Amino acid sequence: MDGLILPLLLMLVVALPLILSTRKQKKLMAEQQEMQSSLTAGDRVMTTSGLYATVADASDDTTIDLEIAEGVVTTWLRQAVRERIVPTTDSEMADTDTSEDDEETVTATPASDSTAEDSKDGNGSADAEKAGADAQVASSVEHGKK
Template sequence: MFVSPAYAQAAAASGGTFGALEQFLPLVLIFVVFYFLLIRPQQKRMKTHKEMLNQLRRGDRVVTAGGIVGTVYKMVSDTEVVLEIAEGVRVRVIRSTLTEVLSKTEPVAASKDDKAAKDEKSGKAEDDKTAEK
């Protein structure tokens, strides 16, 4: 009428190595899902943020983590930037707190006079002029 405790324990012990794999399979699946849904996108965001900070230059309009909008006035060091948030009002901020670049400034293009001066130094300008005529 009653089942002995030894008989009930013996019935539960089965499976072997495949049973151990079945126990760890859900944990492995959870880790894979976390990697593709959380870890990988975060690493991608960090990479793009780092690239944005490396391409930062004077005149760029940026937003800080605190929501302050300003223009990069001066690059103090690798970690600090001076922002001009109003005319004559400059604030020194940590570079990593910049969250977004609103507008980029174009690099200054060399004028025709500067190009001609470079060419004259190398002797190309005179040779090109005589070749055209």
């Protein structure tokens, strides 16, 4: 009997961490599936490939429609959604709004000035500047770390 205690104790030491890690992994998978099944239209999400999007339609069981830009909707598998993005608080938004307002005060050159410059140098750089003035820059998205 004494000869069996040491091998049984050794097997217990090896098997216990395996069992505990398997339980933890099952729990995390269940939480992930619960989050994916509870998504509704308007939720901000991040996919496994790092794409930030807004849920446009979540009526199908296996797929989900994500709006990646205004008017651009793509269809993804629900399993591709990694996490739901929690919106920032009002105080954090107030801090970022003041810095964004400073960036937006840049004025564009009138179109009449750019056509005059374009005719002077003839290389089309004024067209590039004019197109750049109309471009919009998206604000950064903060997401919670696990």
